[in-house]
Amino acid sequence: MQLSKADLLRAYRMMKTIREFEERLHVEFATGEIPGFVHLYAGEEASATGFCMHLDGRDKIASTHRGHGHSIAKGCDVDAMMAEIYGKKAGLCGGKGGSMHIADLDKGMLGANGIVGGGPPLICGAGLAAKVLKTGGVAIAFVGDGGFNQGTTAESLNLASVWRLPCLFVVENNGYAEATSSKYSVSCDDFTDRAAAYSMPGIAVDGHDFFAVYEAAGEAIKRARSGGGPSLIEVKLNRYYGHFEGDAQTYRGVDEVKNIRATKDCLMLFRKRVEGAKLVDAAELNKIDADVLAQIENAVKKAKAAPKPTAADLMTDVYVSY
């Protein structure tokens, strides 16, 4: 696996943008200014980045309630995402959807999703379209460990296998569905064990290691693009914050997150590797840090100042005409 310096810088910027976006929301949500719920993706950045780095305009992704990272990685506009989360008219969905409905079809982002297990059926449709129209596109569903126990996921795995769809089912196993440990709620010990039941390959990767995710994602995507059919990839990772902002997290170990941040943080590990091997200078990465910080600061400022949707907007975007 070879990555150019430009690829390395792009990967770092993507992960850093997601991290900063989430860290800032963590702070801003506590002020009470943001309506609705937000579920933060901090800690899981290497997954969205490792997969989406391989994608282009032909490809579609479906996300979850924890969708900011996938949206940023698939190229959604950060300002418009922030405005959406603040419920402002300049938001990606006119400010009427909020965090769990961020979508941008032009970017191939089929949507965050309030329905746990809602993404897999969508990518079967997207995968079928790519196959029939011979676009060479692939469709990826990011699903949580909780979502992977849903019937919709099981049906989609079966359908994708029967129709040999160019689909990837990515289980982002962060160990919990709300407060329920996956060790309790998942019948198999590794989601990869389920792949065999649907006659597709299943592999597990360390989701703290961008390079591991990137390489596995590349192989699965290559296979799907060339007609090899679907695959299942379990990404083992951790979320840094509660299930949603405001979750007291009484179900987690005292220093659980502190230890993970100190030893397994995907950004920290990435920096250590590329700086240590002298592939990228620390100064270049520091510059990205500063750029991203300014970008998020700007996005928040603009979102706060932006106007809300009006009563007249209430009746728009309700039905789609074909």
Add this chain to the structure above:
Amino acid sequence: MANSQPRGAKVGIVANPAAGRDIRRLVAQASVFPIAEKRNMMTRAFSALGMTGVDEVMLMPDGSGLNDRIRHALKLPLPEGQVWPKVTFIDFEPEDSPADTLRAVRFMVEQGVGAIMVLGGDGTNRLVARVAGDVPLLSLSTGTNNVFPAVREATIAGLAAGLVATGRVDLKEACYRNKALRLVVNGAVSDLALVDLCISDELFVGSKALWRAEGLDQLFVSFAEADAIGLSSIAGLIRPVSRRAPFGLKLDLCPPARAANVVAAPIAPGIIVEVGIEAVSALSTGDSVPLRLRRGVVALDGEREVEFAPADQVMVRLAEDGPLSIDIERTMTLAAQHGLFVRETHALRGVGARTA
């Protein structure tokens, strides 16, 4: 069982829950080994260990659910006539990382286990070998791409491990010493490989397994079998070297287009590719060899583990002090010769196998 022995024999079992789920399933049609089957293997080994008189089995903690399945199995009534050893779960909070294996094996050695059964692949054995000292290993394959551990029935493996751990079969007669390839980075031994150590010009460890021939630069093998799967087959198909020979091999590799000799080698399950050979030379035990590349990755037993850059000084040394392995066939043959599985009854005098 005949020939009763002093009590107190312990056996450690290391089952790697992560073995058998790497990227080779995606790129090489490798087999899938579900955890439920690892549990079954372990319980079959319990029956065998109990039969040989082992009193206690020590298991490493795991976060994957394997031990929960074992706990469940322990609650069920045992099959008629069976005695299982006491099962102890070593008590520490697992990190779900290779460090768990190292820590558990160190503890097993401290507790005086007479043998360690290793359920996993070359990678798992490599970890165990780093800290097992002179405790003999009984290695059973569950991963893909394995050369070091054998694909054997867990019942028989359990019998052999139990016979050695209880002293019923003499350790010196039943075991052999492996070689090991030690990786020396900037003057310190950093890791080891049991079978092959390969240098590639890839920059990153990535998803670990190495399944492409492109970019392979050097291959060191402690032994090379012509019927092996994996990188060591490159050497095994040119110049086979046995596990017990006092030397290994070093191969300088190059793209097939530039090579005088090209070998077609099964470097991963289902992947048989051509590899160019520039030079092959014997590697004596004790020899330390520097690498040709200044930047790249080191794969230990088929898994990329170490990234190195021009500032690093990397050497490879073939050592004769690898782990001890229990030879299943030899152990069982010795047990048969000593009649350890045979009981004479008066009713059937003269009909049994042993008449001496």
